[in-house]
Amino acid sequence: MNYGSLTRLIGTGFLVLLSSVSAAFTPEPSESEIESTSHYNDPLPTTVLVRVVAHRSLVLGHDVGGARVTITDVATGQLLASGLQQGEPGDQTQIMRTPHLMDEPLYSGRPAAAFSATLELARPTLVEITAEGPLAYPNALQRASKTVLLIPGHDLTNDGIVLHLYGYLVQVESPKPGEPLIAKEDVMLRASVRTLSGALVRPHSDWDSRKVHIYAELLIGDRIVERLQMFYAGEKSRFEAPFFVPLSKDAPDGISVRVIAADVATGNFGMGTAQYPVLSERLRSRKN
Known part of the structure; x- marks a missing residue:
């Protein structure tokens, strides 16, 4: 055996020895760590707020019968939530006349109609949110929808998801x-x-x-x-x-x-x- 081969053999043996020692001294996870990871797959309450508004106007409130809102799981077709938006049309000065920065609330600064639901989500979920209104005027009924990715535990509040109805x-x-x-x-x-x-x-x-x-x-x-x-x-x-x-x-x-x-x-x-x-x-x- 020449000197080069001997050197490679010794180096390989040394690496195997280090791996064995490292494995022998790897600490096992504590009970608290095991307990925390066991909750990773638990559903988390996630609040979704939806606002249905007339395009270039105010929120659809009780004066026009409000709006019907549904939230559906896109992957499974399962209906996750449904209900009516009722309340006030919002502050006209704030919505129509006051300049706003991009991250400033437009509809939620003062009371305005909205629909809110709390979903139990175990995974990121793509949903379709659909709105129909105004319910008091069937001949003028309009419909709009959006697909939105919801993340468990991350609430959508303030202005929420805004759906615009034209007409x-x-x-x-x-x-x-x-x-x-x-x-x-x-x-x-x-x-x-x-x-x-x-x-x-x-x-x-x-x-x-x-x-x-x-x-x-x-x-x-x-x-x-x-x-x-x-x-x-x-x-x-x-x-x-x-x-x-x-x-x-x-x-x-x-x-x-x-x-x-x-x-x-x-x-x-x-x-x-x-x-x-x-x-x-x-x-x-x-x-x-």
């Missing part, structure tokens, strides 16, 4: 939907326009009607026969436009009216509809 509440108020109209009469159409949170749309307000295209369409069947530009009526959020009722022979199944509010700058659009039977003008003369 307007548009309601035809006069003539009352379903009210018979007399042919050739001059009728004043009136409708109200609000944000989905119930805030009034009117000139020179935070929701300035001058920036919103508000108009009505008169239909016979599926055909538009007239388009009406609607103007602010000087009260609350009401808008109006006059129109002539067509002849009953031209509208044997009556007429329909749809009022549209469209703001392309914000992406908010809303529509209200109403149907009216049309009576012959001779019926009115006989009655008189």
Whole structure:
């Protein structure tokens, strides 16, 4: 055996000896360490707060029926929580007029409607959070959802997860939907326009009607026969436009009216509809 081989053999033996000694003196974990690691897989309570708001407006509160919120495990499809958002629409000055830094709360500085649930999570969980509202106005119901990764023990509070619903509440108020109209009469159409949170749309307000295209369409069947530009009526959020009722022979199944509010700058659009039977003008003369 030459000198190099002998040197390598001695070095290998020395490393084996050191490994054996090191293994012999490795301390066993204490009972407290074993106890702490045994809880790693225990579920942890995790609070999730959700806020449903009207896009570029306030929170959906009890004035508009609030919103329905569901939280679903994306991987399993299991429903983890569901309930209603109820409460106040929030402080208009704080939400609409006060400048904010990125990490400052926008909706939670003062009381505002929210939905809150505490989940028992044992692992990071990808969830889908879905909101529907406003519940008091089924014809204007909108839906939005987000997928969010939740980490056990890490609460989502303050503003929470914010879901934006787009649209307007548009309601035809006069003539009352379903009210018979007399042919050739001059009728004043009136409708109200609000944000989905119930805030009034009117000139020179935070929701300035001058920036919103508000108009009505008169239909016979599926055909538009007239388009009406609607103007602010000087009260609350009401808008109006006059129109002539067509002849009953031209509208044997009556007429329909749809009022549209469209703001392309914000992406908010809303529509209200109403149907009216049309009576012959001779019926009115006989009655008189």
